[in-house]
Amino acid sequence: VSGAGAGVSSELRSANAHSRGCAQTRAIQEALDTLRGNVKSLVVSGGIPRISSKSLTSLKFYREYVAKNQPVIITGCLNEWPASKLWSMDYLSKILGEEKVTIDFTPDGRGDSLTPDGKTFVVPATRKVRFRDFAHILRSPKPNRVAYLQHQNSNFSKEFKILHSHIKPLRFAEEAFSAPPDAVNIWVGDQRSVSSLHRDPYENIYCVIRGSKTFTLLPPSDAPYLAEQEFPLAELEMRRHEGGTRDCHWRINPTGQKVRWIPVDPDFPKRIRADAKCLRNARPDLISPLRCTVDAGEVLYLPSSWFHQVSQTTLTIAVNFWYDMEFGMRWALLEYLEHSTKIGSAD
Amino acid sequence: VSGAGAGVSSELRSANAHSRGCAQTRAIQEALDTLRGNVKSLVVSGGIPRISSKSLTSLKFYREYVAKNQPVIITGCLNEWPASKLWSMDYLSKILGEEKVTIDFTPDGRGDSLTPDGKTFVVPATRKVRFRDFAHILRSPKPNRVAYLQHQNSNFSKEFKILHSHIKPLRFAEEAFSAPPDAVNIWVGDQRSVSSLHRDPYENIYCVIRGSKTFTLLPPSDAPYLAEQEFPLAELEMRRHEGGTRDCHWRINPTGQKVRWIPVDPDFPKRIRADAKCLRNARPDLISPLRCTVDAGEVLYLPSSWFHQVSQTTLTIAVNFWYDMEFGMRWALLEYLEHSTKIGSAD
Numbered sequence A, B: 001v002s003g004a005g006a007g008v009s010s011e012l013r014s015a016n017a018h019s020r021g022c023a024q025t026r027a028i029q030e031a032l033d034t035l036r037g038n039v040k041s042l043v044v045s046g047g048i049p050r051i052s053s054k055s056l057t058s059l060k061f062y063r064e065y066v067a068k069n070q071p072v073i074i075t076g077c078l079n080e081w082p083a084s085k086l087w088s089m090d091y092l093s094k095i096l097g098e099e100k101v102t103i104d105f106t107p108d109g110r111g112d113s114l115t116p117d118g119k120t121f122v123v124p125a126t127r128k129v130r131f132r133d134f135a136h137i138l139r140s141p142k143p144n145r146v147a148y149l150q151h152q153n154s155n156f157s158k159e160f161k162i163l164h165s166h167i168k169p170l171r172f173a174e175e176a177f178s179a180p181p182d183a184v185n186i187w188v189g190d191q192r193s194v195s196s197l198h199r200d201p202y203e204n205i206y207c208v209i210r211g212s213k214t215f216t217l218l219p220p221s222d223a224p225y226l227a228e229q230e231f232p233l234a235e236l237e238m239r240r241h242e243g244g245t246r247d248c249h250w251r252i253n254p255t256g257q258k259v260r261w262i263p264v265d266p267d268f269p270k271r272i273r274a275d276a277k278c279l280r281n282a283r284p285d286l287i288s289p290l291r292c293t294v295d296a297g298e299v300l301y302l303p304s305s306w307f308h309q310v311s312q313t314t315l316t317i318a319v320n321f322w323y324d325m326e327f328g329m330r331w332a333l334l335e336y337l338e339h340s341t342k343i344g345s346a347d
Helices: A006-015 A017-021 A023-044 A058-066 A082-086 A089-096 A131-139 A155-159 A161-166 A171-177 A220-225 A329-341 B006-015 B017-021 B023-044 B058-066 B082-086 B089-096 B131-139 B155-159 B161-166 B171-177 B220-225 B329-340
Strands: A050-052 A072-075 A100-106 A121-123 A125-130 A146-148 A183-189 A194-198 A202-210 A212-218 A229-240 A248-261 A290-295 A298-302 A307-312 A316-324 B050-052 B072-075 B100-106 B121-123 B125-130 B146-148 B183-189 B194-198 B202-210 B212-218 B229-240 B248-261 B290-295 B298-302 B307-312 B316-324
Touching: A023 A220, A023 A329, A023 B023, A023 B329, A058 A171, A058 A298, A058 B058, A058 B171, A082 A161, A089 A131, A089 A161, A100 A131, A100 A155, A100 A229, A121 A248, A125 A131, A125 A229, A131 A146, A131 A183, A146 A183, A155 A161, A155 A183, A171 A316, A171 B058, A202 A212, A202 A290, A212 A298, A212 A316, A220 A307, A220 A329, A220 B329, A290 A298, A329 B023, A329 B220, A329 B329, B023 B220, B058 B171, B058 B298, B082 B161, B089 B131, B089 B161, B100 B131, B100 B155, B100 B229, B121 B248, B125 B131, B125 B229, B131 B146, B131 B183, B146 B183, B155 B161, B155 B183, B171 B316, B202 B212, B202 B290, B212 B298, B212 B316, B220 B307, B220 B329, B290 B298
Parallel strands: A050 A072, A121 A229, B050 B072, B121 B229
Antiparallel strands: A072 A298, A100 A125, A100 A146, A183 A316, A194 A307, A202 A298, A202 A316, A212 A290, A212 A307, A229 A248, B072 B298, B100 B125, B100 B146, B183 B316, B194 B307, B202 B298, B202 B316, B212 B290, B212 B307, B229 B248
């Protein structure tokens, strides 16, 4: 039991000189060891299965995956979507050409992400851009400007009305969740854009239409090792270079607000300086990541509360559906796990 | 936050002089307070709903109750059972008359239960008895002999083959669990028999055919307050009185084995002496019990891992189905809760 949960209790040690021998701390460490073993053998060891939508009833989907909080890739269910046949950047530029859509801009593809010094959380600069111009920006990469169509607040429902008939609700999901989605989002970006590790309070049905998405998934029980904490929130501001070249330059504008975020990068652990203060309680060596690549035509069921980091290796177009998650016994027990291992944190 | 979780940490205090100020202990107490509040508002506050089987699809049953780990009473689904029309003690005596069935005998109706001094766990004396004689025993109560047909190890499947066609699997449950039951049990007893607080690693579909059953249910998250621990296991032995009267007398025979059990009685907190050593870590004041009476013709879905204590107010005949439970994320988180709050216990 020696050091297995040591990271979790390091703030405790500094906070309380008596705590080194505290029986409760040792009990927590042993309980965490057991939890990791159980989650590995019951949830993670089977990997992320790929199943055909043909034999997938809504009951089976709910029982085997949603109720178990178990990710799965479902094949064959986008064949009937007009989007699968029609969508390409050329086609979308033709259809949407003059329509203005919300685009997130960053210098490095990392929107909603911590700066490499681990001190600040930055949100992208957003601009309303004609879709045709967005397509041109993607075709003409610049070293310090990355565009990503990913604004999320149901951006597909709001800004892409002309394309609504190109996608269809997935029967097994609609029946299983017994309600329409809370939000439908569209994502268009290339290999330079990534989404840093986070989780959403939604059941997520993620449909890849062109290209492919690579997900790193962490089970909710990994929360004690990720050192989620508050960071100052800043906004990226994009400006043309004053010297008259067409390069951008960037400012980071503090907002005075705070946001909770995770400093651990499960794919590139060295992105944030290893001695950064925010990593003090992180134990990335104890996480249980699952990785998968979801290709065009495939759907990932990404269960609520799972941590995920997302990237792509080529130009990728995707649509996702967020359905309400269940706040019941499992959620309450997960909250207990997080509260019981969070000692002396800011909130 | 002061004393709310104090019972949980009392062994800790005696085990470790430094622990009084341990930040980890305070964090656990706060986390338990939050868990109790969340479970009350999300799970317990709605009580145990009564719903009609008419509108109950297997998907709805799984989504709204099984996946949520939420008890529910279902009405109207036993109407088609021949058992509902036919079964009475007279009828069963006629049909089963000479058949021998396994009966549990106790002096006080408390089989599988702790003695009032809280020092020993006793199992009933079992006898193979002609059903007709069992019916006679129920009709002719003696002060120190209680008979209960409840042997559980799929006793309906094994000892009541002649009645198998009188019950039918419940469609919503068979479809939802996607497998036949692991065990089918029959229960026949009167108001003197009770089942002390315990939980089963099964999804339980409990069907009352005659009489009524009263359940006290505790959510799995109440585990930290119940002081489950090891007790010496003893067997009750029933003997005729040597003086030649027809009264029984009883011996308690130690087995040398141990068994884990719960000393808390949520309905009669004074049954075990309040100063008994086994109650030292119990906090019955912090539990969140739900109570319900299931009448003839009704079915209780009793979710896996819920603690339950069961009694009846009159002669009652019931059949229950045990289905495999899911060992996944929720179970792993529940184990974490129990391990993280169990300090210095025997195992």
